[in-house]
Amino acid sequence: MTTQNSTGSGSGGGSGSGSGSGILVVGSVNVDLVLSVPRHPEPGETLLGTGSRRSPGGKGANQACAASLLGGDVRFAGRTGTGADADLALELLRRAGADLSATTEVPDVETGLAVVTVDEPGENSIVILAGANGTWSPEHVDALREEVAASGIVVSQGEVPAPAIDQLARLCAEAGTRFLLNLAPVIDVRERTLTTADPLVVNESEGRLVLEAMTGTAAPVDDAMTVHALRSAGIPSVVMTRGAHGAIASHETATTEITSPTVTAVDSTGAGDAFVGALAVKLAQGHGLDEACRHAARVGAFAVTRPGAQPSYPDDQDDLPTQARG
Numbered sequence: 534m535t536t537q538n539s540t541g542s543g544s545g546g547g548s549g550s551g552s553g554s555g556i557l558v559v560g561s562v563n564v565d566l567v568l569s570v571p572r573h574p575e576p577g578e579t580l581l582g583t584g585s586r587r588s589p590g591g592k593g594a595n596q597a598c599a600a601s602l603l604g605g606d607v608r609f610a611g612r613t614g615t616g617a618d619a620d621l622a623l624e625l626l627r628r629a630g631a632d633l634s635a636t637t638e639v640p641d642v643e644t645g646l647a648v649v650t651v652d653e654p655g656e657n658s659i660v661i662l663a664g665a666n667g668t669w670s671p672e673h674v675d676a677l678r679e680e681v682a683a684s685g686i687v688v689s690q691g692e693v694p695a696p697a698i699d700q701l702a703r704l705c706a707e708a709g710t711r712f713l714l715n716l717a718p719v720i721d722v723r724e725r726t727l728t729t730a731d732p733l734v735v736n737e738s739e740g741r742l743v744l745e746a747m748t749g750t751a752a753p754v755d756d757a758m759t760v761h762a763l764r765s766a767g768i769p770s771v772v773m774t775r776g777a778h779g780a781i782a783s784h785e786t787a788t789t790e791i792t793s794p795t796v797t798a799v800d801s802t803g804a805g806d807a808f809v810g811a812l813a814v815k816l817a818q819g820h821g822l823d824e825a826c827r828h829a830a831r832v833g834a835f836a837v838t839r840p841g842a843q844p845s846y847p848d849d850q851d852d853l854p855t856q857a858r859g
Contacts, residue, residue, distance in 0.1 A: 553683045553684050553685050554606065554685040554817050554818070554819075555605075555606040555607070555608060555683070555684050555685055555817070556597075556600050556605050556606060556607045556608070556684065556685065556686050556687075556688060556813050556814065556817050557607075557608050557610065557635075557677070557680050557681060557684040557686075557687045557688070558593055558596055558597040558600070558607060558608070558609045558610065558687075558688045558689070558813075559593065559610045559611075559674070559677065559687065559688070559689045559693070559697075559701055560591070560592055560593020560594070560596065560597075560609075560610075560611060560666075560688070560689050560690045560692060560693055561591035561592050561593040561594065561611065561645055561663075561666040561690060561692035561693055562589075562590075562591040562593060562594040562609075562611040562612070562613055562622045562623065562626075562636070562644070562645060562665075562666065563589075563590040563591035563594070563622060563644065563645035563646055563647045563661065563664075563666070564587055564588075564589065564590065564618050564621055564622050564644055564645070564646055564647070565587065565588050565589065565590030565647045565649055565802070565841070565842060566585065566586075566587055566646065566647070566648050566649065567585065567586050567587070567588065567649045567650075567651060567802065567840075567841065568582045568584075568585050568648070568649065568650045568651070569582055569583045569584040569585065569650075569651055570582050570583065570650050570651065570652055570653075571583065571652065571653055572652050572653065573650060573652050573656075573658055574650075582650075586840075586841070587621065588621075588625075588841050588842065588843065588844055589621060589622050589623065589624055589625045589626065589842070589843050590622070590647050590649075590802075590803065590842050590843065591611070591622065591645055591647070591666065591692065592690040592691075592692050592715065592717060592806050593609065593611055593688075593689070593690055593692065593693070594609065594611060594622065594623070594626055594843070595803045595806035595807070595810070595842050595843055595846075596688055596690070596715070596806045596809045596810040596813065597609040597626060597629075597631050597688075597810065598625055598626050598629050598631065598810070598843045598846060599806060599807045599809070599810025599811060599832065599836075599843075599846045600631075600688075600810035600811070600813050600814050601626070601629035601630050601631040601810075602629045602810075602846050602847065602848040602849070603810065603811055603814045603832070603847070603848065603849050604814065604849040605810070605813065605814040605817060606817075607629075607630075607631045607632065608631070608632040608633075608634070608635055608680060608684075609626060609631045609632065609633055609635065609636055610635035610636060610677055610680070611623075611633075611636045611637075611666075612636070612637050612638075612639050612665040612666060612668055612669060612673070613636065613637075613638055613639065613644045613645075613665050614638070614639060614642050614643045614644040614664060614665050615638050615639075615640060616644075618643065618644040618646075619638060619644050622644050622645075623636065625843040625844065626843075635677060635680060637673075639665040639668050642664060642665045642668060643662075643664040643665065644664050644665055645661065645662060645663055645664040645665060645666040645692075646661070646662040646664060647659055647660070647661045647662075648660045648661075649802055651800050651801075651802060651840075654798065655798035655799050655800050655801050655837060656801060657800065657801055657802045659802075661692065663692070666692055666693055667693075667694060669693040669694050669697035670694070670696065670697060671696050671697055671699070671700035673697065674697050674700040674701050674704065675700065675704075677701075677704070678704055678708075681701070681704045681705060681708050681710055682704075682708040682710065684710055685710070685711065685817045686710065686711045686712075686713055686813055686816055686817045687701065687704075687705050687710055687711070687712050687713070688713045688714075688715070688809065688813050689701055689712075689713075689714055689715070690714075690715045690716070690717055690809075691715070691716045691717050691718045691719060691720045691722075692717075692718070694720075695720045695721050695722045695723075698714070698720070698722050698726060699722055699723045699725075699726050702714070702722075702723075702725070702726040702729040702730070703725075703726075703729075705729060706725075706729050711731055711816065712729050712730055712731060713730070713731070713732060713734065713809070713812070713813055713816070714726070714727070714729075714730035714732075714733050714734065715734040715735070715805075715806075715809050716730075716733060716734075716735055716739060716743060717734075717735065717736065717739055717805065718739070719735075719739050719742040719743055719746070721746075724747060724767075727743065727747065727766075727767075727768055728767040728768055728769070729769075730768060730769070730770075731769040731770050732768075732769070732770035732771055732772045732782075732784070732812075732822060733763065733768050733770070733771050733772070734771075734772045734773075734774065734808075734809055734812070735771070735772075735773055735774070736773065736774050736775065736776075736805065737756055737759075737773060737775055740752070740756070740759045740760065740763060740771070740773050741759055743763065744759055744762050744763055744766065747763075747766045748762070748766060756773055756775060756781060757781055757788065757790075759773070760773050760781045760783045760788065761783065761788065763783075764783050764784075764788075769784070769785070770782075770783060770784035770785070770822055771783045771784075772812065772822070772826055774805055774808055774833070775793075776793070776801070776804075777793055777795075777798075778793065779791045779792045779793040779830055780793070780808075780826050780829075780830055782822050782823050782826040784822050787823065789823045789826075791823070791826045791827055791830050792830070793830045793833070793834050794830070794831055794834040794853075794854035794855055795854075796834045796835075796837060796838050796854050797838060798837040798838070799837065799838055799839060799840055800837065800839070800840045800841060800845065801837050802840075802841060802842045802845075803836060803841070803842025803843065803845065803846075804833045804834075804836040804837045804845075805833065806842065807829075807832050807833050807835070807836035807845070807846050807847075808829040808830065808832060808833035809829070810832070810846075811825075811828055811829040811831075811832035811833070812825050812826060812828075812829040815828050815829070828853075831853040831854055831855070832846075832847060832853060834853075834854050835847045835851065835853050835854060838854075
């Protein structure tokens with residue numbers, strides 16, 4: 534991360550002062566090519582797969598789809614190529630009712646592609662080709678200035694270029710709109726972008742990478758200590774997702790361990806995005822961070838019980854798995 538001397542723009546337990554309650558998701562949209570394998574191959578090994586499918590994906594589109602299905606008022610700003618892949622990439626977002634008027638087709642560029650291998654226990658590995666997602670620029674973000682100001686919360690991720698994310702954080706700070714940043718993957722954003730995030734959502738390894746980039750020192754092994762150190766580095770609120778172990782939510786008044794329901798995992802692809810989408814919905818509705826994380830953990834657990842990313846997400850009529858209160 535590029536170091537900047539700056540302070541955060543909001544309270545980890547509160548909400549931004551944007552003029553609306555809608556959710557603006559700015560981020561990636563892909564086609565997922567999912568390969569089922571008995572296990573993940575070793576380096577240099579050829580392995581016979583057991584099946585394949587193509588479905589919509591991309592962390593931005595996934596999060597927007599999850600939020601829309603759960604009843605959120607969602608506008609998605611993405612960039613695709615043209616043709617059949619773009620139609621497939623946006624198909625489930627359209628069905629979920631997301632507003633796609635801010636999504637743009639980019640000529641002569643392919644729609645983003647993610648190649649996902651899923652083993653029999655449901656664990657995945659992913660290789661991403663950015664395609665049109667890599668064409669985001671600060672100027673494209675500037676065109677969303679009115680949408681940012683009119684939203685209750687803005688959501689973005691690490692699958693678009695860092696300068697675009699930096700500009701989005703700047704617009705949120707200027708408008709007083711809450712900014713949820715899921716820095717996955719970890720990219721070289723400015724420090725003031727991190728200190729605008731409210732919350733910053735990361736998994737265990739991402740949290741350590743962010744902390745090491747901010748402080749220049751090795752991160753602790755303990756998850757709770759890493760979260761505490763991120764907060765001490767100036768991030769208003771932090772949510773660390775931990776898969777089956779739930780999450781840790783930390784803001785100005787408390788740090789809480791959130792439990793995850795026990796379920797039988799089929800495919801973990803996109804479960805973290807389901808968590809973020811659900812989190813955004815609850816925060817946009819005015820719920821506190823801990824309560825929002827409890828709901829998001831249930832949604833993420835639901836998602837791993839079905840194959841795929843967006844096809845696995847619940848709507849607001851589905852029964853979510855229950856959890857011990859954390």
